[in-house]
Amino acid sequence: DGGITQSPKYLFRKEGQNVTLSCEQNLNHDAMYWYRQDPGQGLRLIYYSQIVNDFQKGDIAEGYSVSREKKESFPLTVTSAQKNPTAFYLCASSIIGRSTEAFFGQGTRLTVV
Amino acid sequence: QQQVKQSPQSLIVQKGGISIINCAYENTAFDYFPWYQQFPGKGPALLIAIRPDVSEKKEGRFTISFNKSAKQFSLHIMDSQPGDSATYFCAASSGSEKLVFGKGTKLTVNP
Numbered sequence: 001d002g003g004i005t006q007s008p009k010y011l012f013r014k015e016g017q018n019v020t021l022s023c024e025q026n027l028n029h030d031a032m033y034w035y036r037q038d039p040g041q042g043l044r045l046i047y048y049s050q051i052v053n054d055f056q057k058g059d060i061a062e063g064y065s066v067s068r069e070k071k072e073s074f075p076l077t078v079t080s081a082q083k084n085p086t087a088f089y090l091c092a093s094s095i096i097g098r099s100t101e102a103f104f105g106q107g108t109r110l111t112v113v
Numbered sequence: 114q115q116q117v118k119q120s121p122q123s124l125i126v127q128k129g130g131i132s133i134i135n136c137a138y139e140n141t142a143f144d145y146f147p148w149y150q151q152f153p154g155k156g157p158a159l160l161i162a163i164r165p166d167v168s169e170k171k172e173g174r175f176t177i178s179f180n181k182s183a184k185q186f187s188l189h190i191m192d193s194q195p196g197d198s199a200t201y202f203c204a205a206s207s208g209s210e211k212l213v214f215g216k217g218t219k220l221t222v223n224p
Contacts, residue, residue, distance in 0.1 A: 004156075033211065040122070042216035043157075043202065050209075090156050096209045101147055104156030 003027065006091050006105035013078070013085070013112050021076045021108045023091035032074035033092040033102065036060060043090065049074055050096050078110060086112045116140055117205050119215025127223050132190035134218045136203035139184065143205040147212070148177065148188050151200045160201070161188070193222045 004025045013019045025032065034046040045058030049068040063082025068074055074093075078085045088109050094102040118137045126132050136146075147162035163170045163177040163186065170177045176189040190197055203215040 006156075031211070040216075042119075043214045045211070048211055092156075094212075100145065101159045101162060102212050104149075104158065106156045107154070109154075 004091055004093055004103055004105035006089075006108050008108060009106065011108055011110045013110060015112055016080045018077055018079050019110065021078070021089055021091075021110070023074045023076065023105060024072055025074075025091075025093045025103075026072060027093055027103060028071075029093035029095055029103070030071070031094045031096045032068070033094075034058075034064070034066065034074070034076045035090040035092065037088040037090060037107075046076065046089075085110055116213045117203060117215045119203050119218060121218060122216070123219045123221070125221045125223065126193050128193065128195060130193050130222075132188075132193045132197070132220055132222070134188045134201055134203070134220070135185065136187065136205075136215050137183075137185045138205050140205070140207065140213075141184070142207040143213075144208070145206045146177070146179065146186050147204050148175075149202040149204065149214075151202065151217075153199075157202055190220075193220075195222045195224050198222050 007022045031050045033048040035043040044060050046064050047066040049055035065077045090107045091105040092102040148160045149157035150160040151157040161172050161175050163179050165181050174191045179186045198221050200217045200219050202217045204212045206212045
C-alpha cells in the first residue's frame with residue numbers, strides 16, 4: 001500500500017536529549033513537510049523540502065533540524081534547543097508543480113519527561 | 114500573517130443537524146481549497162476539495178460552498194452523525210506553493 005509511515009507512534013525523551021522522528025513515503029512525491037500540532041494551535045509548519053538535499057524553514061523551525069538525503073525519507077530531529085518539544089508531530093508529502101492534496105502520516109506523539 | 118482564517122474554533126451540533134464551518138482567505142492567487150478531517154491521535158485526511166471554477170461541490174453528506182468574490186468558502190455537513198465528531202481543517206494553495214491551513218474546528222455531534 002502506498003502511503004506515509006511515521007515512527008515511532010509514541011516517543012519519550014529526557015530533557016536535554018536530541019531525538020529523531022522518522023518519516024518515509026512510497027508515493028514518489030517530491031515535496032515533504034513536517035508540522036507540529038498543539039491543542040488549539042492548528043498545524044504549524046516546521047520544515048519542508050521540495051527536492052533531495054534541499055529544505056526550507058517553516059514558521060517554527062527554531063530547535064529543529066531536518067535532512068533530505070533520499071526522496072523517500074525526511075527525518076526530523078528535535079534538539080535540546082527546542083524549549084517546549086512535547087507535541088504531536090505530523091509528516092506529510094505532496095506532488096509539486098500543481099495545487100493538489102497533501103497526504104499525512106499517522107503522527108508521532110513526543111513527550112519530554 | 115494568517116492567510117486562511119477559520120471559524121468557529123469549536124462547534125457542537127445535535128445528531129441529524131447541519132454543521133457549518135467557514136473559512137476566509139486573502140491571497141487571490143489561491144486555486145485549490147481542500148478540507149481535511151482529523152480524528153484524535155490520527156493524521157488529517159482529505160475529505161473534499163474544490164477549485165475556484167465552481168461554486169459548490171458535493172460528496173455525500175459533505176458540501177463545499179465557494180464564494181470567489183467574497184474570498185470565502187465553507188464546509189456543510191448534512192445530517193451530522195456522532196461519527197463525524199473530529200477536527201476539521203480548511204486549507205488553500207496556489208501553483209507549486211505549499212498548503213496554508215486554517216487553525217481547525219473541533220466538531221462534536223451529540224447523539
